[in-house]
Amino acid sequence: GYDVSKLLKTTGAVSYDPGFVNTAATSSAITYLDGDEGILRYRGYPIEELAEHSSFLEVSYLLIYGNLPTAAELDKFDQRIRRHTMLHEDLKGFFGGFPRDAHPMPVLSSAVSALSTFYQDSLDPFDDEQVEMATIRLMAKLPVLAAYAHKKSIGQPMLYPDNSMGLVENFLRLSFGLPAEPYEMDPIVVKALDLLLILHADHEQNCSTSTVRMVGSANANMFASVSAGINALFGPLHGGANEAVLNMLRDIQASGEPVEKFVERVKNKEAGVKLMGFGHRVYKNYDPRAKIVKNMAHEILAKLGGNDELLAIAMRLEEVALTDEYFISRRLYPNVDFYTGLIYKAMGFPEKMFTVLFAIGRLPGWIAQWREMMKDPETKIGRPRQLYIGEPERMYPSR
Numbered sequence: 568g569y570d571v572s573k574l575l576k577t578t579g580a581v582s583y584d585p586g587f588v589n590t591a592a593t594s595s596a597i598t599y600l601d602g603d604e605g606i607l608r609y610r611g612y613p614i615e616e617l618a619e620h621s622s623f624l625e626v627s628y629l630l631i632y633g634n635l636p637t638a639a640e641l642d643k644f645d646q647r648i649r650r651h652t653m654l655h656e657d658l659k660g661f662f663g664g665f666p667r668d669a670h671p672m673p674v675l676s677s678a679v680s681a682l683s684t685f686y687q688d689s690l691d692p693f694d695d696e697q698v699e700m701a702t703i704r705l706m707a708k709l710p711v712l713a714a715y716a717h718k719k720s721i722g723q724p725m726l727y728p729d730n731s732m733g734l735v736e737n738f739l740r741l742s743f744g745l746p747a748e749p750y751e752m753d754p755i756v757v758k759a760l761d762l763l764l765i766l767h768a769d770h771e772q773n774c775s776t777s778t779v780r781m782v783g784s785a786n787a788n789m790f791a792s793v794s795a796g797i798n799a800l801f802g803p804l805h806g807g808a809n810e811a812v813l814n815m816l817r818d819i820q821a822s823g824e825p826v827e828k829f830v831e832r833v834k835n836k837e838a839g840v841k842l843m844g845f846g847h848r849v850y851k852n853y854d855p856r857a858k859i860v861k862n863m864a865h866e867i868l869a870k871l872g873g874n875d876e877l878l879a880i881a882m883r884l885e886e887v888a889l890t891d892e893y894f895i896s897r898r899l900y901p902n903v904d905f906y907t908g909l910i911y912k913a914m915g916f917p918e919k920m921f922t923v924l925f926a927i928g929r930l931p932g933w934i935a936q937w938r939e940m941m942k943d944p945e946t947k948i949g950r951p952r953q954l955y956i957g958e959p960e961r962m963y964p965s966r
């Protein structure tokens with residue numbers, strides 16, 4: 568019963584597109600995604616090649632600055648990031664303000680938001696030097712904050728970063744190391760985590776990246792915008808899916824319910840049961856990242872001694888789903904997070920940290936997209952329209 572002509576009168580054409588299924592909110596030169604063909608490229612380079620030949624730091628440089636770095640450029644980027652890993656001492660006290668069992672994601676988003684109170688000299692979105700400082704500070708400090716959020720949630724002391732180490736090594740030591748005990752770095756874990764971070768580094772206008780852009784479109788600073796992105800990523804339909812997948816596999820294992828029966832419940836949409844880690848707004852074919860993670864899961868779990876029974880349940884779920892008409896007709900395939908949780912678990916991370924790991928990976932994408940938007944002369948404050956369906960004008964009751 569809504570009179571669309573009322574809106575048309577004021578604005579010309581209006582599209583109604585819940586979830587922005589068919590609406591491009593921006594142009595971008597960062598990531599190319601073809602969901603029908605299962606293609607993903609960062610700055611033109613196929614994800615498969617970057618996964619095989621590049622490091623996370625190199626891919627971060629590529630996303631943020633547009634080209635693969637030379638050896639000298641990469642070294643400079645690395646050194647600058649290493650120099651900025653330390654946090655202001657007062658920031659450490661900040662972690663004491665949360666309940667002991669706090670989930671590390673909201674702790675991380677709060678800490679990233681708090682960076683704008685500690686680093687007030689890097690808040691101007693239109694000052695190139697300040698934007699560069701915010702970029703380096705975020706790349707350096709977010710993994711440290713993430714490791715501290717983890718330490719907080721398990722009640723262990725926080726270590727100082729060791730700047731003789733690269734980003735991934737430092738993060739692992741801060742997450743698993745203990746004072747006065749040497750931390751034995753497993754090169755398999757370093758390599759696997761580096762690769763998983765590459766696979767998560769950007770995915771064009773997904774929910775958290777669109778959030779970063781929306782908040783940034785009001786000229787909010789980079790810390791504030793990224794903090795908002797972390798909150799969006801926390802949702803179980805987005806980054807929170809990796810944690811939800813492992814919980815789902817565990818529930819199936821604990822209940823002893825046959826996989827086929829669980830899939831039947833999903834198909835019947837029983838109490839909103841979904842096959843977590845399946846489906847994607849854009850991929851209507853196998854997610855190319857999921858392919859890489861699936862291959863890696865076997866190798867890593869064999870080397871690290873992960874939970875084979877959960878992997879077997881995951882593979883059986885995939886097998887059943889991919890031959891079932893419900894999933895075939897809806898073009899539902901495993902997404903990147905169907906297998907990642909099993910790997911993170913084998914590395915020693917608790918479930919609550921899975922989405923935090925996703926946030927570390929997605930950071931360079933958020934930064935690159937925010938920076939691109941700030942330089943784009945077409946950028947306008949994000950402000951969608953609505954179709955008003957509430958009460959028409961009402962008489963205020965006399966009292």
Ligand code: ACO
Nearest residue numbers: 804805806808833841842843844845846847848897902904
């Ligand atoms: N399990 C069962 N059914 C599903 C699933 C699923 N995982 N995903 C979609 N469907 C069904 C829907 O119920 C719907 O069926 P209908 O046509 O009978 O109503 C149909 O497939 C289309 O799904 P939509 O919800 O309309 O698809 P949308 O693009 O809005 O959602 C999303 C995409 C949110 C990823 C969805 O597939 C989902 O909830 N998946 C599970 C959560 C998940 O894994 N999220 C991670 C996404 S990837 C990432 O962030 C890294």
